Each structure stands twice: as structure tokens, then as C-alpha cells.
Amino acid sequence: MAKNPLELFYCYAPEDSDLRDQLDKRLESLRRDGKIKTWYDGEISPGDNRKQQIKEHLSTANIILLLISADFTASNYCSQQMEQISRLHKEGKVRVVPILLDSCDWSHAPFTDLEPLSSIDRRPIKESRNRNAALENVARGIRKVVEGLNSRPIDPPVAWSISAGNSGENGEGLIFPPPNKNLPDQSPVPSTPSDNVEENNVKIVPSLPNPLPLEPVQIRALATSAVSNGKSGEEAPKPSPTARPSATNQSGPLTPNTQLPGRRQQGHQSSGRSRRKGVIAISLIIFILLILLVLCFKIFLPLILHINDNDIRVWTAPDGESIGISSGQFAFDVAKRQDKDDKTExxxxxxxxxxxxxxxxxxxxxxxxxxDAEPLIYLENKRVLDSGANYVSIVVATILTGNNAHVGRDDLQGAYVAQKEFNSDHALQVRLLIANSGSGDESMARDVAEQIVKAAPQEKILGVMGWPFSESSLNAVKALGSAQIPLVSQTASTDKLTGRFPYxxxxxxxxxxxxxxxxxxxTQTLHAKRVALFVDPNNAYSKSFAEDFRGPYLNAGxxxxxVVTEQYTVGLQGQGDLPSxxxxxxxxxPDVIYFSGYASDLNILLSDLPSTGLGSQILIVGGEGFYELxxxxxxxxxxxxxxxxLSYAYPDEWEAANLTDYKPPFFQEYSQAFNxxxxxxESPYGFTRADSDSTLSYDATMTLLTANNTAYNNAGMDTKATTTQMVQQALQQIDDRHPLQGASGQIAFGPNGNPINKPILVLHFNQHQQIQEERQMEGCLLxxxxxx
Known part of the structure; x- marks a missing residue:
């Protein structure tokens, strides 16, 4: 019988994709001979569920190649796969082969006991004197693994007998496990006496390929023996402590003459009635337990796993953050909150x-x-539902856990003020769902977006306001766009989002x-000729913000x-390198440091600035990401x-522009809502004074709600007839001929989804650590x- 090819799964960091490609070429002969087929995440087709594809191919893989490097150990993407790989490895369903690419600390990994493949001189691949020879050596090692798995003989399936505890005392039975889907040709490997496995005090040994059928009374005897420790009707005789076990009570194949534990060879009919009563009692107990189990799943599981029936759920990420969507059944913002206990309850x-x-x-x-805007949003949602009015749902997608939770707090404040203002002025009402993708892994936004897509039909979701960060928006927009759900971001600014996604x-x-x-x-105001540039080349926002400054600056004077480009890594894992x-x-x-990044990383840089001497007075220039009080x-x-x-919103910009009489009501409504x-x-921000994030979140939410109202009216005031496509068309109609007046200035979209004539401000902190507007560069405030 021909064997099916073994499936090889590559687990690697994106930075090591070149080495993966070079190794894959050296496995072509195995692929050509039909011995293997390989898979990696680059084969995921557009529109496919990335997480599900990876999970499915992990579960069908026979061999997993771990390309271990410093990038691998630091990768959230790789660490997320480790849990499933470790489980498959422990269950014996897959062969894990570590391949050492460079020197790194992988002592914490679950596979340190496995011998890794490397170069002939046992150096990591990247450190080998001859990289080609090192890769060939790794390919030969993989070939040995493949040939070893393919050399296993194929016999008919075997049955298994299981004996619990001491052999012959607690009963024997027959179980027929399904064929292991990870073995070649779907056929189980035959066992030898040395193959006996003992796990959890249960010894599994091979039995006859075709076991003899048991009579009904024998089956009942097996069931009752498992419950009564070998007693069925009357206690079975126990062997003498000094006697050797007889052939009838040792673990092994059943034969027609095998004496079953708990079964008398003679007179078993006299105890049949008592055995039947025992079986009935056991069945009744099992039935009651099943009923209780169903009730537990129905009532308590949503509280434990934060799941309900409508794809609105919350789960725990590998870093411990709670990720998902809440309509009120989960409280995200609880860290250092006075009201956390009441919100949780x-x-x-x-x-x-x-x-x-x-x-x-x-x-x-x-x-x-x-x-705290979170309970206020849920209170307004309840009022909307209790009113019986026509309503639609909008998702506020942000960050409410981890070190960037303050961003989400601001976003919820702005969204709540927009919700209250809109609901008080319109017949159509809006309910806000809260989505959190966490501070740790920005790819979580993709998972949340996919959840939004699933929940949209039943929850009446007609749009998403979010995400605040560019990388998260990029991860989410593909899933939302393919489902034609509009996404209006308050602060995502990367150029990669320009004109690529019509929604x-x-x-x-x-x-x-x-x-x-x-x-x-x-150039013109600071007259700086020498700039030190800080950038994370792997972060969408940091990279584009740096590149868009570099060219114009070099051409400006x-x-x-x-004079120097310092490459760092956004987030906690890169903050340790910032001081050096x-x-x-x-x-x-340098005359100026241009820091392309966020306040959480800038905080580390500021903390290490010298108080005297070189660099003590240097200016640091950046963007909207600095405005995080x-x-x-x-x-x-x-x-x-x-x-x-730079900033795009500031509470005093209307006064600075001598337009106080035209200042939008948002600023007064904000103070009334939160104080x-x-x-x-002690600090007015968050209570009486809205910062940039709150203001821009208000504008983004109000813009999306206005488009929803337009679509609702165009659908004859029928929420069932109002579609996300109609909302998108209404957003496109908010252009330079039909702009909206926002709290941060004019809101009008170009054909590429970017705003037209948006005000750009330069801000700084004064000596009292208060933010002041230095100048307005351009744009239409009113x-x-x-x-x-």
C-alpha cells in the first residue's frame, strides 16, 4: 500500500523567511518523490481566516519544523502557536524538529529536551562558516526523520485492552481508538511488547486484531466491575498474596476461556437481577448528572468564559489580556479603577x-x-433597548487593557458623548458595543474584526469606529472591508491605509x-540641520511617519x-534598548531628535535624558502619538x-483662532458628562477638559452616526432595509462640498478616505507641564x- 506524503509545517519568525525559503528548496527532492508536502503561513489565500488556517494545518501536520532564532523567541505570533504545538507533541501526534538559526535563549521553550538540527560543526545556521553546507546538513536531518516515519510497517488495525490499577483486579475491557490521522496512510503502527504505555496509572497493551464479541451479560459485568472494584452480585475471590497471578487475571488478549473479573463461571443467572438493578441505578445517576451538566453549560459557562449565543464574546490572550466584544456582559477597563468591583458584578x-x-x-x-465612560455607555444602551425605538449598533474598537489602556478610556469618552448627543436629536437610536484588542499583540485586532463580521447580522452592526493605532487598523480593515462594514478611524495615520480599502x-x-x-x-521654525531619527521599521505607523519626514526634511534646506538612524522596537519588548x-x-x-512612535516608548526616552551636559536641552519632535497625558x-x-x-485637536484651539463663539457644544457636553x-x-483632563483622543473619537463616532442616519432615511426609516453599503455611500457623500462641522475642525473625505483640509497644530508643554498651542500650520477649523 502506498503511503500518503507526510505534512511538514514551518513555524518561524517573519524575519527568517529567507532562510525558510532556502531550506524549503533543499527539500524539493522529498516533495518530488511524494514523501512530503510542506505548508507555511504564506500559503494562506486572501479572505481566508488566518488563525483557523494555521490551527487546521497544525492539527494535520506530521512534522513541525521550529526555526529557532532571537526573532522567533521574541515573536508573539510564534509564541501563540507554541501552546498547540506543545500539546500535539505531548500527545505523540506530531514530530517536532527544532532548527537552530542563531544563538538565542530558548531555554524557556517546551522543546529544549529535543536535539536541534544545525550545521555540521553544531553552530547555528546564521553563524556557520558555510551557510549552504549548514542548510544541506539540516535537510539531511529532516530526510532521516521523514524516512524513519515512512519506514514503519503497515499492518491491520489493532484493538487495545486496558487494565486499570493492578492487573486482573479491577476488570478489563476493549476499546477501539480511531486511527491516528497524523500517521502515514492513516494506519496505526503495530505494537510490540516494548510498546506498552503506562499513563495516569492506566496500562495500555496491544490485544487481538479482531477481538471476540462479548455476550450482554459479560458487558454488564465489565460495567459493574469498574464501579464496584471487581464486585458484581458477590465479591470475586481475591488471589493469595503469595500466589502467582493465573493466566485468567493477567492483562492480555481475551480468549474464549478467559475468566472475566467479577463474573462467576457458574450460577451467574442467580445474580442477574441484582446486576440489572445496579445498571439501572448507574444509568439513572448518569442521566441526572447529564441534566445538571447541561444546566451548568447553559447558565454558568457564559459567566466563566464570557460567551453568549450571539458571537459577542471575550477570551483571554496569551499575555493575559481580555480580548473581544462586550454588549455589557464583560467589563474591560478595570485596572486601577475605583468602580471595578461594581462594573464586574x-x-x-x-x-x-x-x-x-x-x-x-x-x-x-x-x-x-x-x-469612566464604560458604565455610561451600557446605561445608555439599556435605555435604548427599553425604549422600543428603532436602533442600530456601532462598535467602538479600541484598547482598554495593558499599558495603552488610557487611549481606550479617552476613546470611550468621546464615543459616549457622541452617542448621547445623537440619541437626543434623532428618532433613530444607536447602541454602542465595546471591542478591545489589547495592548500586547496588535494582530488581535484581526481576530476581533472577524468576530464583528460574524456578529453583525444579528446585532445590527452597521459600522466600526476605531482603531486608534495604525497597525491594529491594518489588521482589522481587510476582514471588515471584505464584509463591507465601514471603519472610521479616529487616529490611525499610516500611509498604507490611503486609498486601498473603499470601506x-x-x-x-x-x-x-x-x-x-x-x-x-x-527646518523653518527650529532651524535644525542635524536630526537623529528613531524608527521601528517593522511597525506600520512608526515606519511611514519616519519615511514621510525624512524625504521632505532632506529636501527642505x-x-x-x-546624522543617525536608531532602530528600536515598539512596545515592552523593545523598551530596554532605548536608553543605549x-x-x-x-x-x-544632533540639533533635534525626531521620534517616530508612541508616548509609552517616548516615556522611556524622556526618563533617560540627561539633566545636565550633552543632550540635556535637546528638543524631541514627533506626532499625535505624543499627546497622551x-x-x-x-x-x-x-x-x-x-x-x-503635531496634533489635530486641542480644547483651546477655538480660542486661539478667535472663534470662541463658534466652538462646538461637545466641549461643554464633555464636562457635563464626566464631572x-x-x-x-486635581487634573481637568478626563473630567472637564477633553484631550485630543477624546475629541477625535467624538468626531469619528459622530461622523459614522450621521452616515447611519442618512442611510436610515434613504431606506425609508426601516432598520432592516438599512445596509452597511448604504452607510459607506453616505460616508463618501461627506466631501468638500458637503462637509460636517466637527469638534476638531472640518470633516470632509476625499476619494481615498483621507480628510480634506484638516487643521494641523503644533503643541508643546510649558514650564508648568501644561499643553499650549504654538501655531496652526494649515487646515479649516471652522x-x-x-x-x-
Whole structure:
């Protein structure tokens, strides 16, 4: 019988794709001979569920090749696969082959006990003197593994007998496991006496290929023996402690003369009635337990796993963050929140169907922390549902856990004010669902987007406001776009989003516009000739924000130069390198540091700036990502006055432009929502003063809601007839001829989804660590009143 080819699965970091390709070429002869077929994530087709494809191919793989490197051990993508690979390895369903690409610490990995493949001199591939020879050596090792698996003989399936505890005392039975789908040709490997396995005090040994059928009374005897420790009707005789076990009570094949434990060879009919009663009692107990189990799954599982019946669910990511969508059944924003206990309890009540009980707790949570928009959104949602009015649902997609949770808090505040204002002015009502993709792995946004797509029909979802970060938006927009669900982002700015996705819109300019503005400011206002550039080349926002500054700056003035480019990694895993990169940058005597990144990473840089001497007074220039008031530690705040950054919203910009009389009602509504008592607060931001994220979130949400209302009216005020395609068309109609007045300025979209004539501001911190507007570079703050 011909064997099916073994499936090889590549698990590797994207940075090692070249080595993977070179290794794959050296396995071509095995592929050509029909001995293997290979798979890696590059074979996923557009539109396919990436996570599901990887999971399916892992489960069908016979051999998994781990291409271990420093990038591999640092990769969230690879670490997410380790749990499934480890489980398959422990169950013996797959052969795991580590391949050492470079020197790195993989001692924490679950496969350190396995011998890795490397070069002939046992050096990692990248450190070998002859890389081609090293790859050939690895290919030979893989060939040996393949030939070893393919050399196993194929026999008819074997049955297995199982004996629990001491052989012959607790009964024997026959089980027929399904063929292992991971073995070649779907045929189980025959066992030998040395193949006996003992696991969890259960010894499994091979039995006859075709076991003899058991009579009904024998089957009942087996069932009762498992329950009564070998007693059925009456206690079976126990062997003498000094006697050798007889052939009838040893583990092994059953024969017609085998004496079954618990079964008397003579007179078994006299005890048949008692055995039948025992079986009936056991069956009744099992039935009751099944009923209780079903009730537990129905009532308690949603509370434990945060799942309900409508694809609105929350799960735990590998880094421990809670990821998913909540309509009220889960509280995301609980870290360092005074109202966390009431919010958590309210979520449990809501998930259990007690919306009135949840309402009381949400109201109490709001009294404890009036700046928390999460319970306010759920309270407004309940009012909408109780009203019986026509409504649609919008998802607010943001970050509410981890070190960037403050961004999501601002986003929810802006979205809530927009929800309340819209619902008070329109017959159509809106319900907000909250989606969290976490701070750790921005690819989680893809999983959340796929969940939104599944939930959209039943939950009446007609659009998404989010995500705040470019990388998350890129991960989400493909899934949402393929399902024709509009996405309006409040702060995602990468150029990769420009014109590529017809269902994507944003209310801030792309990085190309920001780069030109910053290049002009650094050259004409700061007169800086020497710039040290910090960039993460693997982060979409950081990369495009840096590239869009580099070109215009070098062309803006004679003698302008980038004296050093420091490459760092966005997020926690790269923050440890920032102090040394800063020291290196300062050694090049730059006039300005251009930091392309977020406040959480900038915080580390600011904390390590010297207080005296070289670099103590250097200015750091960046973008909207710097405007995070909650993102700076006390040590970093000592250097806030050295920041200059672009922004697209600022609460005092209307006064600075002498347009106070035209200031939108959002700013007053914000204060009324989050400081209703008017009590003095230590910091006005978050209570009486809206920051940039809150303002832009309000504008993005209100824009999406306005488009929903237009689509609803065009559908004859019928929510069932209102479609996401109609919402997208309504968004496209918000152009320079029909703009909206936003709190951050004019909102109008071009054909590529980017805003037209959006105001761009330069902000800085004064000596009291208060943000002030330095100048407005360009754009229309009030419709018809433009500058630049």
C-alpha cells in the first residue's frame, strides 16, 4: 500500500523567511518523490481566516519544523502557536524538529529536551562558516526523520485492552481508538511488547486484531466491575498474596476461556437481577448528572468564559489580556479603577439576564468614578433597548487593557458623548458595543474584526469606529472591508491605509501630510540641520511617519542631514534598548531628535535624558502619538518642555483662532458628562477638559452616526432595509462640498478616505507641564475659515 506524503509545517519568525525559503528548496527532492508536502503561513489565500488556517494545518501536520532564532523567541505570533504545538507533541501526534538559526535563549521553550538540527560543526545556521553546507546538513536531518516515519510497517488495525490499577483486579475491557490521522496512510503502527504505555496509572497493551464479541451479560459485568472494584452480585475471590497471578487475571488478549473479573463461571443467572438493578441505578445517576451538566453549560459557562449565543464574546490572550466584544456582559477597563468591583458584578448580572440588577450597579459605578465612560455607555444602551425605538449598533474598537489602556478610556469618552448627543436629536437610536484588542499583540485586532463580521447580522452592526493605532487598523480593515462594514478611524495615520480599502475612512491626515508639516516646522521654525531619527521599521505607523519626514526634511534646506538612524522596537519588548540607543544618538550631536512612535516608548526616552551636559536641552519632535497625558511617568515629566508635536485637536484651539463663539457644544457636553457635580478636580483632563483622543473619537463616532442616519432615511426609516453599503455611500457623500462641522475642525473625505483640509497644530508643554498651542500650520477649523 502506498503511503500518503507526510505534512511538514514551518513555524518561524517573519524575519527568517529567507532562510525558510532556502531550506524549503533543499527539500524539493522529498516533495518530488511524494514523501512530503510542506505548508507555511504564506500559503494562506486572501479572505481566508488566518488563525483557523494555521490551527487546521497544525492539527494535520506530521512534522513541525521550529526555526529557532532571537526573532522567533521574541515573536508573539510564534509564541501563540507554541501552546498547540506543545500539546500535539505531548500527545505523540506530531514530530517536532527544532532548527537552530542563531544563538538565542530558548531555554524557556517546551522543546529544549529535543536535539536541534544545525550545521555540521553544531553552530547555528546564521553563524556557520558555510551557510549552504549548514542548510544541506539540516535537510539531511529532516530526510532521516521523514524516512524513519515512512519506514514503519503497515499492518491491520489493532484493538487495545486496558487494565486499570493492578492487573486482573479491577476488570478489563476493549476499546477501539480511531486511527491516528497524523500517521502515514492513516494506519496505526503495530505494537510490540516494548510498546506498552503506562499513563495516569492506566496500562495500555496491544490485544487481538479482531477481538471476540462479548455476550450482554459479560458487558454488564465489565460495567459493574469498574464501579464496584471487581464486585458484581458477590465479591470475586481475591488471589493469595503469595500466589502467582493465573493466566485468567493477567492483562492480555481475551480468549474464549478467559475468566472475566467479577463474573462467576457458574450460577451467574442467580445474580442477574441484582446486576440489572445496579445498571439501572448507574444509568439513572448518569442521566441526572447529564441534566445538571447541561444546566451548568447553559447558565454558568457564559459567566466563566464570557460567551453568549450571539458571537459577542471575550477570551483571554496569551499575555493575559481580555480580548473581544462586550454588549455589557464583560467589563474591560478595570485596572486601577475605583468602580471595578461594581462594573464586574454588573457584567455578571447582565450576562445572566438580569439587566435591571446590572443597571443599579452601573449607576453606582458611575457615582464612584464619573470619568469612566464604560458604565455610561451600557446605561445608555439599556435605555435604548427599553425604549422600543428603532436602533442600530456601532462598535467602538479600541484598547482598554495593558499599558495603552488610557487611549481606550479617552476613546470611550468621546464615543459616549457622541452617542448621547445623537440619541437626543434623532428618532433613530444607536447602541454602542465595546471591542478591545489589547495592548500586547496588535494582530488581535484581526481576530476581533472577524468576530464583528460574524456578529453583525444579528446585532445590527452597521459600522466600526476605531482603531486608534495604525497597525491594529491594518489588521482589522481587510476582514471588515471584505464584509463591507465601514471603519472610521479616529487616529490611525499610516500611509498604507490611503486609498486601498473603499470601506476605510479617517478623521486625521495621513503620515505623508504630517511628515511635510513636521519637515517644514523643523527646518523653518527650529532651524535644525542635524536630526537623529528613531524608527521601528517593522511597525506600520512608526515606519511611514519616519519615511514621510525624512524625504521632505532632506529636501527642505541645504545642509539638512539625518546624522543617525536608531532602530528600536515598539512596545515592552523593545523598551530596554532605548536608553543605549539614546546615548548613541546624542554622541552624534544632533540639533533635534525626531521620534517616530508612541508616548509609552517616548516615556522611556524622556526618563533617560540627561539633566545636565550633552543632550540635556535637546528638543524631541514627533506626532499625535505624543499627546497622551496619562502616558508619562513622574521622571519623564521633568523633560516634557522639550517636546514639540503635531496634533489635530486641542480644547483651546477655538480660542486661539478667535472663534470662541463658534466652538462646538461637545466641549461643554464633555464636562457635563464626566464631572456632573462640577467639583474641583486635581487634573481637568478626563473630567472637564477633553484631550485630543477624546475629541477625535467624538468626531469619528459622530461622523459614522450621521452616515447611519442618512442611510436610515434613504431606506425609508426601516432598520432592516438599512445596509452597511448604504452607510459607506453616505460616508463618501461627506466631501468638500458637503462637509460636517466637527469638534476638531472640518470633516470632509476625499476619494481615498483621507480628510480634506484638516487643521494641523503644533503643541508643546510649558514650564508648568501644561499643553499650549504654538501655531496652526494649515487646515479649516471652522467650515469656510481655512489657513495655510
Amino acid at each position: 454588573a457584567a455578571k448580572k447582565f450576562a445572566a439576564g438580569d439587566s435591571n440588577g446590572a443597571e443599579v450597579l452601573w449607576q453606582r459605578a458611575n457615582q464612584e468614578d464619573p470619568s 476605510f475612512f479617517r478623521v486625521i491626515p495621513p503620515d505623508s501630510d504630517q511628515g511635510n508639516a513636521n519637515a517644514s516646522y523643523v 541645504d545642509g539638512n542631514s539625518i 540607543l539614546l546615548q548613541d544618538a546624542l554622541m552624534h550631536n 496619562g502616558g508619562y511617568t513622574l521622571r519623564a515629566r521633568a523633560h516634557l518642555a522639550q517636546l514639540r508635536f 456632573p457635580s462640577g467639583k474641583p478636580v 467650515i469656510g475659515h481655512c489657513s495655510g
